[in-house]
Amino acid sequence: KVNVEVRRMGGGFGGKETQAAPLACIASLLAHHTKRPVKYRMSRGDDMIMTGKRHAFQNDYKVGFNEQGLIQGAVINVAGQCGNSPDLSDAIVDRAMFHSDNAYYLNNATITGYRCKTHTVSATAYRGFGGPQGVITAELMMDDIARHLGEDPLTIRKRNLYGVKHDSMRLEDGSIDPRNETHYGQTVEQEVLPELISQLEESSEYWKRREEIKQFNANSAFLKKGLALTPVKFGISFTVQFLNQAGALVHVYTDGSIQVNHGGTEMGQGLYVKVAQVVANEFQVDLDTIQVTATRTDKVSNTSPTAASSGSDLNGMAARDACLRIKAGMIKYAAELNGTSEDKIRFESNHVVAVKADGEEVWTPFAEFTQNAYTARVPLFSSGHYQTPKIHYDRN
Template structure:
């Protein structure tokens, strides 16, 4: 039996037989978010809502005034003399480790001498109120030696100014393929960054414990990292630090590494004063002092035949990492992995650079570099299409993975299956062609394309654009050891169940989905399961809730814990009830078995009580690690992803050629989530991800002045999409009857990040509308975000080039 539980199919064999109708809350059913009512009624408790502890101190931080400068002198006497100020700390007050870089060094908790971005923390003030602390910070006297900054990614490239070494993927001979290709194109594009703009800003509360440790209430996607770094800056063992995360008001990757510095500073002050400490950033400080999505500078050189089928490609993706490595190595890797998106590149060389600039260190953001690679692939498809005077969808379909062409053969004369990526992973269980064909019909693509051409021909000022863009997104952390999770399940004697796991809830519905898994395994109602806050003393050594893997990892870990408990319970049931062989199961809140051929039922709570009296373990930990994945960084080859999630979107826009303004008229999305655990949650994730992706490429513009100071530092100067920016018609469907071919939890697929890239369809549709001005002969240069100003400039450039 132990061997059975360790197999992926264990649940299918130990699980109860299915009911005719599933009970409310089981997997596959649409259930509202477990905290939905609390969210809208204001009852949901976030860190900033917690009652203030006696003696609580509040932190404000003094940061650098320059992007690149050396501190000559630091005079904080006036700060210390401010009434209400209890403590002022500098780097000299750090008891242990100063550098808290999450993977590589480069992130000092406080600057010692060299400042490398505007706002970089130099000192922290703890006072009896936040108002006093913020006022006191302004009294600091700092003398700087101002140094020349690097603020531009192209300048960093020219100077070989990097935070980490170059990495490269190679397949075949790209140079020869480019040289011999009938057609060849080059292009480049700047893709700007993106502010996370979570509703709840960065915040934490730290409370000293009696044994010299710390209890941290954090808004973090990575409690274990917070725990580890707090222990290291205090020079204490990790087991003396406990971190709790009940919920976040949004994260999107911005609370994966960026939450830890707040907890570290608060812990240092708490250690010095012996008092609880709270650090809550203002929105402006949050935007200035925490990392964003990486801006990228993408370049391509592609060769293709008369049908637009790629023969060779040399792609270069350069991430603007800011001043330190943070997670940039893996983020640029993922941009490289996804620079093909859904298309077979054939002979390809993909190079990734990690440029250093004197700006805040950029960090994780939904998609983790993947979107910046995918948009390069979609730019190439559009550019090939217009070069050959073909429809972009036609070119996309010809280049899809798995689409074979009789005139393209392998060295032994066989038809090339075109199913291997430039990093050596086979694209298995490929749904791309089927999915796109289905969406092509349901969205009425071709008749709309004809109608748009007719409209554009007769409309002098307003032009419409249409684009269908697919997504092939790899699911797994590309750092192998992070692909693991733990869970803890208790059954109490009244039949109620307690669930805890290493995943964090940031509004995405993770707690609900994992609870549904437990409800499915025990065949009980969802309201019998209580999910408690994520805590490092319940489930240790957790991975961040990121990489779209929250449900895949934690759902399987919770299921493993349930199977372990059920093994003991079922063994007890056979003996206690003298049940017929292989007849014991759980169904409809009951234990069901046959005895002497007659079916018998025992209420689940009664069965649990009897099992307890029989001294059967009713608690277990569970564990899961993702199988099959591997990647050799030396060769640039492997299988970094367990599986691929697929989807496609069709967007239609209308553009005013006199102003550059545009509106999104309609979007149709078809997305592959395998066998959905909760369709309502999945559709909500797809809708939200699309709007966020659209915002990244249209309205959300990060702007710095020439001194490296962020000037888009609040909602008045940084525009996330509003209700008026959503499409007038918005159709979202889940692909039906396509369970995951890999043994994920109930054959579901991840849904957090992949649909973010559906927003690229809006950017492509805007380019399509601009290209119509030249009768689709020219490829507009349209950097992202495609603000009305950039759209207008692109229109003017196309009109000018068309007149020549």
């Protein structure tokens, strides 16, 4: 009997995920006793003191590498300072452990995560969710290896990227180690970083600028400059498998306008626009004909959090699924109407286009077509659902 509606939130990216709960409990308690609506608003000062921030981490590592700077093994410890309650610290330290390799093949690695209870305010979810705290450890390793060998850090980074093949890594059977499995057992399938970095290295004139900086630093006693080209590998999903799903509801109206509702919340990241773009692309209509309505529990139920960098992927694909279901009925109707096959129907430039047997193309404005389809009792609404494929997490 309670419907929850969220039009938009202020920017925050994580801080509101759990730490609004105590305030909601206090407001609920007061509302229960006074039998009146209660609004709880903290002063900014109290908010800054009481609300948790990003986890501070203390990390250390030992790394073994050969004369080329290729990592042979690593022992890494990441310790998250969690504050006085668990909050989401368990999953945040997990992610710091996952990202301690960043974009590099660690070979034989042992990574240990510690959740440290402290007497300070409870730390909480923030954008990156432990990822940046792990990534920086991998980047420090690259810099340390480069200093030890007297190489440029970019050279060491490129050599250690996932999927880069090296003759020095030949196995006993003569094959070269593919160097594409993470320390948590996932195979990196899309090895795009070597090519991408090569392009950026050239377009940014990295080596020319590096030499200029060396010259500047040699002649400047106090002011020093630096330069880095740093890759990032970032996993976008929930470790809780069932959260990697989303639902959506799409309505096409007889004037050609389209209404979309989905399970994601808008907090300044542009999610509503992105989902609208997916729908506009699927029907090949102008973006201004799409209206995304407030997230509501009576329209799309059992929603996953808008988190884990997955909001656009999950909700966009759920909306697309709904569009495809509607389009299937529209395409069938258009084919019957024009005496052609369904594969001869396409959506293009705010029109539904049918190619007849003699090659003639019939272009019907999208709004006119939807009116005709409604008259012919073609369903112009549908729900959609998406679940991320090939994803699981075995904690053991």
